[in-house]
Amino acid sequence: MSLMGLRRHADLWLLGSAMLLCCVSPLKAEVKNSEHESHSNSNITGIPIVTFKWEHVETPYLVALWVLVSFLCKLVIEANHHVTNIIPESALLICAGFILGGIIWGADLQQTFKLTPTVFFFYLLPPIILDSGYHMPNKLFFTNLGAILVYAVIGTCWNAASLGLSLWGCHKGGAMGELDIGLLQYLLFGSLIAAVDPVAVLAVFEQVHVNEVLFILVFGESLLNDGVTVVLFNVFDAFVTLGGAQIDAVEIIKGIISFFVVAFGGSLLGFVFGLLMCFLTRCTKNIQIIEPGFIFVVGYLSYLTAEMLSLSAILSCVFCGVCCQKYINANMNENSVKTVKYAMKVFANGSETMIFVFLGISAIDKTIWVWNTGFILLTLLFIFIYRFIGVFIQTWILNRFRLVPLEFIDQLIMGFGGLRGAVAYGLAVMMDENKIKEKNLMVSTTLIVVFFTVIVQGIIMKPLVKWLKVKKATESELTLIEKVQNRVFDHMLVAIEDISGQIGHNYMRDKWKNFEEKWMMWLLMKPSARKKQDHVFNVFHQLNLKDAVEYVSEGESRGSLEFIRNDSAIIDFKKKLGEDIFDTMPDVTADTSFDHGIVLPDRRDPVPSVSLEMHEQTMNGLREMEDLNSHHLLQEHLYKGRKQHRHKFSRNHLTINTDEDEVQEIFQRTMRRRLESFKSAKMGMGPPKIISKHTKKEQQKAPNGMKRNSGDEDFEFSEADSASGYDPSYSYRSGGGIENPAFMADLDPVVPVQIPPWLAEAELYSGAVSPSQRAQARPPLSAGDLRRLAPLRISTRSTDSFMMADIPAAEQRRDSFDLPPPPPPPPSKDGRHQ
């Protein structure tokens, strides 16, 4: 198996490299040729039909080609999961870069394609940062912000200082031989290599799934330390330029001030751009198609503007994303939100791929390599050691203030996760070789450090995490009760903090929330979005949608959905399209019923469907036909799905109810139907009466509701109450559609109302269970029957007639189970009805 995979792997590799070789070399040749041609073109004798204009398209072509090649590398690497389980993808991409670099080097004898700082900092890095900011878990981030800042600022400074000083000490001690590097240059080198890199951290951590606090600490640190890195690098760069003599207290103070300016300025700029984004999305109701475009453009502008003002571009981009995510997700329509989420992931992933491939390629360059064993090895050693020391010391201090202290194991992983990446390389290449004679040595060292951390530490990370039994990320299922409970906890904590008279975390958060609700939302969110802001409700809505989608796909895989397209069933809804109360209502109720039906078998499945039905009839605020259709679809599928599970003995991911009660109920229903069919065979017109009763029962609920309240809205609300099981006795026993269809004394067939789907289902059901009877009872279906039969015809199965036939049977069977005697409910209903 793995051999085959390897072979495939090898094939693709060969293909890829051959392709590249073929592409690049001829292109290079063509460049030279075309130059000749362009010269010779001045003496053309005839009209050229086709010309090869390479220089015309050179730049964009190469860019596109390289993007393609990087993605192909990723394709090849991901082809075989056995390898990617052990070696992280980033490491493999670097290796792919090595190979490609080797090919190019072989073809050209020079490294024509490198990862230049411009390309890296302006084109490849911003998408990744924007993506991180946009998808940042805000609550977690801000809860741990104190710790993150400590690690980012103090940790990076410590790393830089300790590394620079130690290396300088070793140099003085003679461990590195002859090098022309002064203390300042060591500090500069230290500052650029000290920073933990967000790209590398993401690449390695994404496959290990450590617990979220640990992840946010490392990742947050990698993002926020850019503020420090930029400052340190610029400050030391300036110092190196100025020379040691010029450095006095003033300059140092200026350096410290510049840190605050850069860091806070960058963040502030990010906030401003975030707010701009929110405003824009607030007004884009009419141009929803290019809403996503705004996000990308403004995000990118935030990065560039900060870069222009020599502030921290990464901080700006991150805070732009962090600040705007909530509002733009609320303001934009769902498609735009999905587009933004997905496109950002595409860009970020693509950039990451390219970065690693190019890092590999850039390494294959003889001109930059300077090997100094002492320097390189000492750097590696010191980076490692100082990272751990720094983490332990800082964590020890932090644990005295944290609510949940960081465990030792987490600290180990945090120390180990201090990965350096392309940012360090970019900064190293940006150094001026006139000022820094040993630039190549530093670049080489940086490359080696990056490769070591990404490849070696990346490979070790997964087994290490497993070995140390680090707490993994909990698989977050979106359960409603957890969300509700979390909300309760939040409120509780605010209250307790208030009672115990201290201003804590939660108090602040509460104050911020109030402020936000009062001002920010008013300012930044569309009025329609403001209404839908309740978190618990949103979760509920999402859960409903998820369930609905599941059901529909289940239903589709099961069989024909033709009855869905039956327009007559949807007629009633159209009437109600007027008001726009809660367009999510259908999903809400639909799903409640759904859940009742599938998860809790003893909840008398049919009844929720019934109430659902009622809701459908009386529902307002259905803006889109789609919602209606899917709602109806869902409803159609609810019962059907369950029954089909049972009788086709199929297994699927939805839980099959093996509950005794349900089995009983279904059995009883079948028996009822059989009796009905028997009776109808004898009596002819018997069944119709019952059918209308059946459907009438649906109607019963409507008028009942009407009696209790006036007006459409109240009507549906009260129905909701009864439907949602508020009054089980009422709903389930007397209202149980399938159970007691026969007990409607009222013969008024207000049948145009769509028949409850489970009715339609019922005959499918019965068809499957008692095929023999199909042959027996088939009352002729005349035009007169259509009224009651039409709904039944929703399904294309031929057992329609069976349905009506079976109803009388139910009547008799009813007595056998625990239901209130037939007479009471109908009369009372009738009374109410009258």
Added chain:
Amino acid sequence: MGSRASTLLREEEIEEIKKETGFSHSQITRLYSRFTSLDKGENGALREDQVNFRGFMRTLAHFRPVEDNEKNKNVSNTEPLNSRTNKLHFAFQLYDLDRDDKISRDELLQVLRMMVGVNISDEQLGSIADRTIQEADANGDGCISFTEFMKVLEKVDVEQKMSIRFLH
């Protein structure tokens, strides 16, 4: 501490509270002064509920952060008040107003109503309540018992979510 001799905090009391709740001496005195400032009526108890200082401390003790070394100290005693189970039990009691050890749909609805904005209609809330109950309800009685409550929240980091730092 005021001049009301009857409500002065005595050393023995502080010791008792310390043992029962796990607060430190300074925390207890601090919270006592807070209690007295809240207790404007000077009846030694807060409001109509007549929560005395001991009850006050007991409630607050639920919110202390969970400490591992606690387990070593209180081996023989019952669980400390801020253990995970007790925290969850406190949360459970917030819902269970009639103290029948079950959260019924109505009780859940009440809590939901308090937490949710005015934009959500009653029946939507009802649906949410139903679904919530159904997620947790293992034995199908339509109510959430404490065991079911605990089970459904086993993934939630209760220790962190229900703790605050008490100033020393």
